[in-house]
Amino acid sequence: MNTTALLAALTERFSALAETAELVRASREFRESGFTTIGFLAPDTVKAAVRAEAEALITAHGIRRELRLAETGHTPRRMRNTRRSEIHRHGTVIPALYESEELRHAVAAIAGEPVLRCPYEPEQFVITELTASGDTHGWHWDDYSFALVWVLDCPPVEEGGFVQYVPNTVWNKENPRLHSQFIGRSIISAELRPDDLYLMRTDTSLHRVYPLRSGRRLILNMAYAAHRDLDKTLSHETMDTLWAPS
Numbered sequence: 001m002n003t004t005a006l007l008a009a010l011t012e013r014f015s016a017l018a019e020t021a022e023l024v025r026a027s028r029e030f031r032e033s034g035f036t037t038i039g040f041l042a043p044d045t046v047k048a049a050v051r052a053e054a055e056a057l058i059t060a061h062g063i064r065r066e067l068r069l070a071e072t073g074h075t076p077r078r079m080r081n082t083r084r085s086e087i088h089r090h091g092t093v094i095p096a097l098y099e100s101e102e103l104r105h106a107v108a109a110i111a112g113e114p115v116l117r118c119p120y121e122p123e124q125f126v127i128t129e130l131t132a133s134g135d136t137h138g139w140h141w142d143d144y145s146f147a148l149v150w151v152l153d154c155p156p157v158e159e160g161g162f163v164q165y166v167p168n169t170v171w172n173k174e175n176p177r178l179h180s181q182f183i184g185r186s187i188i189s190a191e192l193r194p195d196d197l198y199l200m201r202t203d204t205s206l207h208r209v210y211p212l213r214s215g216r217r218l219i220l221n222m223a224y225a226a227h228r229d230l231d232k233t234l235s236h237e238t239m240d241t242l243w244a245p246s
């Protein structure tokens, strides 16, 4: 299927979704907890095309990262990534989906507010692969309000790779006080399966991927902004460090 046909399949799915119980449930869950799984948002044809492109890109342009980031309390990143610039240069489906206004409108219906393209290009989308025991995307917040994550491959929950989050927390980059965020708050864990999508309020949810014990995990993260993000002066240290060419 070419990109135009894939976008048409998405449009068809979105028009069938309006006001369905699934959409209403997801929207309520997202507003209550800052997280919801929304695998119903895309048809299998679109998911298969995203997976095929992500697999090809991570194989050809994946870079291994092993570092700790001071801005998030020295939490680890152990992963392989393909950055936005490579995806944009060598991909077709993923950049076209990111540009899709209809996709943003569908996400906005769940978020309950307008969903905008991320104004800082390097943060718009990234492919992340965890392959080795101990691989993780450690505790952090993101700069922008929303992440739409396409789960392309994921081991069973007993092997790790599920997502954990603590909603309604605030990121102070100069002094993240990571451990203090957990005191008196609950960590919520969500099981993910291949072909899931999830939406997270990533600027105010401290989140991580539970370290892998075995197996493999592959995701595409599409980041989106809210209007409030455009008024903030955001710095981009974690992303600049994380996605720097090496």
Ligand SMILES: O=C(O)CCC(=O)C(=O)O
Pocket: 126, 128, 137, 142, 149, 163, 207, 208, 209, 219, 221
């Ligand atoms: O891999 C995931 O599920 C989360 C990814 C993430 O938090 C990020 O890319 O900022």
Ligand SMILES: [Fe+2]
Pocket: 140, 141, 142, 147, 202, 207
């Ligand atoms: Fe994140």
